[in-house]
Amino acid sequence: MxxxxxxxxxxxxxxxxxxxxxxxxxxxxxxxxxxxxxxxxxxxxxxxxxxxxxxxxxxxxxxxxxxxxxxxxxxxxxxxxxxxxxxxxxxxxxxxxxxxxxxxxxxAHHRGEVRAEVVSARKLTKKQLGDLEKKLKLAVGHDVAIDASVDETLLGGLTVQVGSRMVDDSLKTKLDNLAIAMKGVQ
Missing domain, CATH: 1.10.520.20 (N-terminal domain of the delta subunit of the F1F0-ATP synthase)
Known part of the structure; x- marks a missing residue:
């Protein structure tokens, strides 16, 4: 081990x-x-x-x-x-x-699982967590244990971190990126 x-x-x-x-x-x-x-x-x-x-x-x-x-x-x-x-x-x-x-x-390591930290704008339902778990398992190739938390400042969407990989699909990040892009237009 x-x-x-x-x-x-x-x-x-x-x-x-x-x-x-x-x-x-x-x-x-x-x-x-x-x-x-x-x-x-x-x-x-x-x-x-x-x-x-x-x-x-x-x-x-x-x-x-x-x-x-x-x-x-x-x-x-x-x-x-x-x-x-x-x-x-x-x-x-x-x-x-x-x-x-x-x-x-x-x-998680003992069970051969990978932990994923998921932060969403609202609490995810059991069905949503199950669907996300299946998709992450396909992407990672291992069983995935999800640590879900809520951050209302995200406005919508979610962020997922598995190990050193992070996917940020939150509405807040999209709006921040749009604001940065708009500053360049002025």
């Missing part, structure tokens, strides 16, 4: 590798993946959770109690709960979002 260092780096990468290796060893990869996906969604939806994770105003103990409470309320796997406790004890909860992203990269 390729070294994990080639896929992820930094503090978040080290924590993700530790969790990933432990999840494989304990045969809990699917459970941890589900937990981290749940946590990621919870962080996107809750400003209070984002504050708990990132604010230096909370003490180590407050962060530990808070994140363990969240884990228990969400009925997360015991391994994930302990992992969150370790992050809190080491004052690394601020790296949770990046650690989840690093874990997703490791998981």
């Amino acid at each position: 390729t070294s994990h260092k080639a896929i992820v780096s930094g503090i978040s990468g080290r924590y993700a590798v530790a969790l990933f290796d432990l999840a494989i060893e304990e045969k809990a990869l699917d459970a941890v993946e589900s937990d981290l996906s749940k946590l990621k969604a919870m962080m996107e939806d809750s400003a209070d959770l984002r504050d708990l994770v990132s604010s230096p105003l909370f003490s180590r103990e407050q962060q530990s109690k808070g994140i363990i409470g969240v884990a228990q309320a969400a009925k997360l796997n015991a391994m994930t709960e302990k992992f969150l406790g370790v992050l809190a004890a080491n004052r690394r909860l601020g790296a949770l979002g990046a650690t989840i992203s690093s874990f997703e990269k490791l998981l």
Whole structure:
């Protein structure tokens, strides 16, 4: 297997590798993946959770109690709960979002998938995501796992990044390019 260092780096990468290796060893990869996906969604939806994770105003103990409470309320796997406790004890909860992203990269590599970051002006439907996934699989030649996000400033269209390749088909970019072209006409 390729070294994990080639896929992820930094503090978040080290924590993700530790969790990933432990999840494989304990045969809990699917459970941890589900937990981290749940946590990621919870962080996107809750400003209070984002504050708990990132604010230096909370003490180590407050962060530990808070994140363990969240884990228990969400009925997360015991391994994930302990992992969150370790992050809190080491004052690394601020790296949770990046650690989840690093874990997703490791998981995609483990499964032979390529990750694609898709940013659209509006939330894509399941059918749209499925169609996009099929088209990207044909273009890339591998299974593709999509990380979808929304950026309303795009106005319309979307941007897709797979590895170092990026396709920007957003209305905002088209309008910006038109504005640049129009300046040359004056």
